[in-house]
Amino acid sequence: xxxxxxVTILGTSSASPTKTRHPSGQFVRMEGEYILLDCxxxxxxxxxxxxxxxxxxxxxxxxxxxxxxxFGLPGLMTxxxxxxxxxxxxxxxxxxxxxxxEQTFAISDSRISYPVEYxxxxxxxxxxxxxxxxxxxxxxxxxxxxxxxxxxLKERGPERKISVSACEAFDVPVSWYDELKTGADYTTxxxxxxxxxxxxxxxxxxxxxxxxSDTVYDPDLIPQIQGVNLLYHESTFLHELLDRAGETLHTxxxxxxxxxxxxxxxxxxxxxxSARYSGTDELLAEAKAEFDSTETAEEGKxxxx
Amino acid sequence: xxxxxxVTILGTSSASPTKTRHPSGQFVRMEGEYILLDCxxxxxxxxxxxxxxxxxxxxxxxxxxxxxxxFGLPGLMTxxxxxxxxxxxxxxxxxxxxxxxEQTFAISDSRISYPVEYxxxxxxxxxxxxxxxxxxxxxxxxxxxxxxxxxxLKERGPERKISVSACEAFDVPVSWYDELKTGADYTTxxxxxxxxxxxxxxxxxxxxxxxxSDTVYDPDLIPQIQGVNLLYHESTFLHELLDRAGETLHTxxxxxxxxxxxxxxxxxxxxxxSARYSGTDELLAEAKAEFDSTETAEEGKxxxx
Numbered sequence: 154x155x156x157x158x159x160v161t162i163l164g165t166s167s168a169s170p171t172k173t174r175h176p177s178g179q180f181v182r183m184e185g186e187y188i189l190l191d192c193x194x195x196x197x198x199x200x201x202x203x204x205x206x207x208x209x210x211x212x213x214x215x216x217x218x219x220x221x222x223x224f225g226l227p228g229l230m231t232x233x234x235x236x237x238x239x240x241x242x243x244x245x246x247x248x249x250x251x252x253x254x255e256q257t258f259a260i261s262d263s264r265i266s267y268p269v270e271y272x273x274x275x276x277x278x279x280x281x282x283x284x285x286x287x288x289x290x291x292x293x294x295x296x297x298x299x300x301x302x303x304x305x306l307k308e309r310g311p312e313r314k315i316s317v318s319a320c321e322a323f324d325v326p327v328s329w330y331d332e333l334k335t336g337a338d339y340t341t342x343x344x345x346x347x348x349x350x351x352x353x354x355x356x357x358x359x360x361x362x363x364x365x366s367d368t369v370y371d372p373d374l375i376p377q378i379q380g381v382n383l384l385y386h387e388s389t390f391l392h393e394l395l396d397r398a399g400e401t402l403h404t405x406x407x408x409x410x411x412x413x414x415x416x417x418x419x420x421x422x423x424x425x426x427s428a429r430y431s432g433t434d435e436l437l438a439e440a441k442a443e444f445d446s447t448e449t450a451e452e453g454k455x456x457x458x
Numbered sequence: 459x460x461x462x463x464x465v466t467i468l469g470t471s472s473a474s475p476t477k478t479r480h481p482s483g484q485f486v487r488m489e490g491e492y493i494l495l496d497c498x499x500x501x502x503x504x505x506x507x508x509x510x511x512x513x514x515x516x517x518x519x520x521x522x523x524x525x526x527x528x529f530g531l532p533g534l535m536t537x538x539x540x541x542x543x544x545x546x547x548x549x550x551x552x553x554x555x556x557x558x559x560e561q562t563f564a565i566s567d568s569r570i571s572y573p574v575e576y577x578x579x580x581x582x583x584x585x586x587x588x589x590x591x592x593x594x595x596x597x598x599x600x601x602x603x604x605x606x607x608x609x610x611l612k613e614r615g616p617e618r619k620i621s622v623s624a625c626e627a628f629d630v631p632v633s634w635y636d637e638l639k640t641g642a643d644y645t646t647x648x649x650x651x652x653x654x655x656x657x658x659x660x661x662x663x664x665x666x667x668x669x670x671s672d673t674v675y676d677p678d679l680i681p682q683i684q685g686v687n688l689l690y691h692e693s694t695f696l697h698e699l700l701d702r703a704g705e706t707l708h709t710x711x712x713x714x715x716x717x718x719x720x721x722x723x724x725x726x727x728x729x730x731x732s733a734r735y736s737g738t739d740e741l742l743a744e745a746k747a748e749f750d751s752t753e754t755a756e757e758g759k760x761x762x763x
């Protein structure tokens with residue numbers, strides 16, 4: 154059975170609004186775990202628009218506290234309460250976010266009907282922020298104008314596949330299958346140990362997704378995202394605006410492509426486009442010149458990891 | 459010359475988001491003055507979507523601090539700064555709004571490039587909040603779960619119309635016309651006073667628009683909005699949910715229609731619809747049964763006052 158690992162892009166713009174693009178937000182499904190990455194203004198409306206159920210989200214990861222990455226949190230969280238949520242929500246983000254949200258709920262007389270647990274992200278080291286049955290999420294520090302982290306989402310411990318014919322040959326009871334899937338050996342009633350790899354087939358390698366927004370061009374990222382299946386990397390500007398990218402600590406499309414190539418990722422998605430670009434063809438062409446397996450982020454589109 | 463007095467509806471929903479409706483916001487043009495009434499989440503995107511220039515807005519009036527009426531302010535105000543605004547912005551709303559916005563700009567590292575002037579609205583009396591060449595805006599207290607005011611926007615002092623034939627008969631120099639329009643008499647070089655009403659025609663009566671959101675059914679409003687040309691009145695529920703309206707301090711469509719009829723307004727717009735209604739035909743029919751000249755608020759539609 155192939156487990157779902159899907160990213161739906163909710164926003165593709167950088168800070169300034171445009172007629173067709175919204176600020177940053179991504180809805181990630183990792184089989185039984187639903188995650189939101191960033192929550193720019195109007196993220197809740199994008200979720201509704203694309204038929205993605207907000208009540209499924211259990212974990213929200215915020216890269217940094219520029220408005221286009223978190224101004225949608227109060228609206229989303231109060232809507233969750235209006236819809237009667239009782240399940241805990243976990244929010245991971247920079248220091249100060251918890252206090253601001255609590256002030257916002259106080260001033261707006263919002264009753265949050267569910268427990269909220271906050272984890273403060275750090276920018277001096279990588280942190281493993283979450284481990285569930287389905288996934289592991291870790292942060293990596295990014296170089297931006299204010300404290301900022303990217304996130305790497307990795308499938309966790311997919312089970313080994315039972316070799317039914319081998320198990321039958323060794324008379325392994327079906328009730329042992331669940332334990333075999335975890336990698337355990339089997340001991341016969343006579344006390345003979347049958348090694349796990351005789352009874353099971355290897356799991357598929359864990360797939361991984363790296364979400365890198367916002368950052369200046371930073372080759373230090375390359376070893377940290379080496380070989381991920383899918384990389385989202387901000388590409389705010391064309392390379393002709395390299396100076397502007399340097400000043401604002403953003404990346405050009407060409408640079409994003411070169412990061413993807415050097416990190417030998419499978420596929421690159423570029424996004425976080427400056428409002429000055431009404432079309433994105435040139436940005437895509439520039440990134441593809443460095444790394445062919447590149448796609449443009451499109452709002453509402455689902456990308457398989 | 460007929461002066462523009464136009465209302466564009468940006469949002470028609472109550473607090474819960476739906477696929478097609480956004481939270482409250484209205485863009486009002488009174489000839490040379492551009493005003494925003496409420497600023498729910500995504501108001502900036504609605505402005506961009508409908509081609510309404512945010513830099514023209516000089517005054518923003520916030521009815522109350524439920525999120526669906528003001529969570530869009532930080533995004534709108536930071537976008538105005540990104541677009542290089544330098545002109546002052548005036549914000550009128552309940553106590554606490556200024557402090558929350560300032561905290562929000564601090565935590566999000568937002569540099570607001572223009573002066574912001576705040577006026578705290580009161581709910582114990584009516585206040586004249588603004589008088590310009592074009593308009594007067596006053597608040598009226600509403601009965602809602604938290605402090606809340608409606609706003610009445612009125613054309614101000616339209617100029618009298620010059621009777622060119624009369625002015626020529628009395629040899630009035632053209633250079634006097636501007637003063638005559640304000641209502642001044644003319645004095646001839648011989649010291650004879652010609653009364654203004656012999657030289658000019660009366661101005662059209664001042665048009666007015668009342669924005670009433672959110673409130674429980676409140677007949678005390680009737681004398682205050684008597685005879686306005688256009689009334690927007692919230693109609694969150696059908697009358698069959700009268701109890702729910704009472705509990706949440708909202709109004710039913712039938713009640714909104716009856717307020718409009720009793721106040722002898724020219725036209726009623728109903729809006730602020732509960733997410734439970736996917737269509738609004740029943741709400742409209744109910745209001746029209748009380749007051750025929752009723753329209754449903756539609757996002758992006760321009761209503762003439």
